[in-house]
Amino acid sequence: MGRRKKWALLLGAVGWLVLATSHAGVIRDQRGNAVEPPTPAAATVLVPTGRGWGQRPVVRSAAAGNQDPGNSTTISPFISLAPGGKERGKPLDTSGAVSKGANGIDYHGGPLMLGETNLYFIWYGNWGGNTALNILADFAESLGGSPYYNINTTYRDGSNVNPSNSVSLAGASVDNYSRGSALDDADLKMIVSRAIGSGALPAETNAVYFVLTSADVNETSGFCTRHCGWHARGTIDGKNLKYAFVGNPDRCPGACATQTIGPNGNAGADAMASTIAHELAKTVTDPELSAWYDRRGRENADKCAWTFGSTYTTANGARANMRLGSRDYLIQQNWVNAKGGYCALSYP
Numbered sequence: 001m002g003r004r005k006k007w008a009l010l011l012g013a014v015g016w017l018v019l020a021t022s023h024a025g026v027i028r029d030q031r032g033n034a035v036e037p038p039t040p041a042a043a044t045v046l047v048p049t050g051r052g053w054g055q056r057p058v059v060r061s062a063a064a065g066n067q068d069p070g071n072s073t074t075i076s077p078f079i080s081l082a083p084g085g086k087e088r089g090k091p092l093d094t095s096g097a098v099s100k101g102a103n104g105i106d107y108h109g110g111p112l113m114l115g116e117t118n119l120y121f122i123w124y125g126n127w128g129g130n131t132a133l134n135i136l137a138d139f140a141e142s143l144g145g146s147p148y149y150n151i152n153t154t155y156r157d158g159s160n161v162n163p164s165n166s167v168s169l170a171g172a173s174v175d176n177y178s179r180g181s182a183l184d185d186a187d188l189k190m191i192v193s194r195a196i197g198s199g200a201l202p203a204e205t206n207a208v209y210f211v212l213t214s215a216d217v218n219e220t221s222g223f224c225t226r227h228c229g230w231h232a233r234g235t236i237d238g239k240n241l242k243y244a245f246v247g248n249p250d251r252c253p254g255a256c257a258t259q260t261i262g263p264n265g266n267a268g269a270d271a272m273a274s275t276i277a278h279e280l281a282k283t284v285t286d287p288e289l290s291a292w293y294d295r296r297g298r299e300n301a302d303k304c305a306w307t308f309g310s311t312y313t314t315a316n317g318a319r320a321n322m323r324l325g326s327r328d329y330l331i332q333q334n335w336v337n338a339k340g341g342y343c344a345l346s347y348p
Contacts, residue, residue: 046297048289050282051222051230052305054297103341105300110290112157113242116144117284118170118207122195125177125214132248132269135327136212139273140169142325147346148277154337154347155285155292155300163284170207173200182218192243193236203236208283209243210276215250215268224252229275231283242287244279246272258306263320263328270318274331278305281334292337304333304343321345 046054099107119140127133143149144167156162173195179187192209195201201209208231213219221227224247231244249256250268262270282299285292293299308330311319320328322345333343 045295048286048293048297048299048302049230050232050289050299051227052298052302054293101337101341103337103339105292105294105303105335105337105341107156107158107292108290109158110286110288112155112161112163112291113206113208113284113287114157114161114163115206116164116166116168117280118168118204119280120170120195120201120207120209121172122175122191122201122209122211123172123214124175124191124211125181125217127174127214130214130269131264131266132212132272135264135266135269136273136276137169137172138325138327139276139329140167142327143277143280144168146322146324148322148324148331148334149281151334151336151344151347152281152284152300157291167280170204171201177217181216182220183213184220188219188245189232189234189236189243192234192241196237196241203239203241205239205241207242208280209241210279211243211245212272213245213247215248217247218251219245219247223247224255228256228271229279231279231287233288240288242283244276244283246275246279248272258308258330259318261316261318263314263316263318263330265316270330273329277301277331277334300335300337301332303335303341307333307343309333309343309345 045057047057049055098109101107121136121140123133145165149167150165153162153165175191175195178194179191183191188211191211195209196203218224223245228249229244229246231242233240233242235241236243247256248268249271253260253267253271256275257267257271259270260267262268264270278301281301286299294303308319308321311321311330314320314328318328318330320330322329322331331345333345336342336344336347338347
């Protein structure tokens with residue numbers, strides 16, 4: 001039985017606020033124009049949150065123990081403190097940890113996802129009769145090997161090894177509101193844990209688990225008001241796993257979708273494809289929020305958020321900028337870590 005048939009059988013104007021931040025951390029004014037945030041003071045270096053914006057590092061004492069930040073959905077990178085006596089600590093010398101890049105983004109010493117990356121979709125809520133199941137499955141199956149996904153190969157780890165241009169949809173499962181219709185960070189991790197614990201999906205360290213929520217589901221940390229998706233990692237089934245949240249923009253089309261008609265006739269699903277690509281690029285190059293980001297805490301795709309490059313008009317009047325497989329998509333650009341750094345839809 002073919003892969004597409006198996007999936008079919010299994011699954012059957014930004015103006016809501018004066019200032020609003022997207023999943024990519026872009027601030028927009030009342031007219032929807034992107035506005036650059038203030039440049040941090042020279043001494044301020046922000047770290048990524050996985051939600052499109054940077055934050056000041058959280059300082060904790062080494063005496064607190066080796067806490068696993070993956071136990072919470074959004075990882076807060078820590079400045080480690082060496083014992084200083086009298087219950088005080090001093091910052092460890094990490095001057096050699098950051099490799100200043102010449103392309104507008106720096107390497108901070110953390111791991112990347114190398115080799116082939118598997119994707120697992122968890123369809124949460126009510127997706128009955130929604131063409132998103134086929135649109136997004138086709139997108140995931142066509143992304144690997146594309147000039148677009150190849151942008152991620154411009155990033156390397158400390159051993160000079162880069163991610164491969166290989167990603168595939170390895171499985172999917174359905175979750176019928178096991179955590180209700182209002183989800184917080186802990187709920188999202190539990191949804192992934194449940195899919196793995198039930199045997200519906202395997203536990204793989206070189207995979208990304210996407211929780212895709214239907215339009216009637218709210219993600220209470222800021223979906224539709226502060227972000228459209230995010231990525232994280234956590235300890236699940238005893239393993240360090242990477243996962244992401246992407247909500248259906250049909251819940252808030254003015255916030256998380258750029259057009260009312262998508263190239264595949266489903267505005268919500270078409271917008272989700274863009275967010276999936278965005279979060280996947282960040283996860284592969286910065287899975288633990290300790291690898292590639294700039295001094296504002298922006299990861300690679302954050303630097304190009306809501307920019308689409310050259311577009312064309314599809315038969316139904318929607319805009320698109322790439323064709324993958326048999327479908328057209330409108331996908332946000334990604335940051336090329338070469339030639340000084342730039343936003344693009346392909347590499348080379």
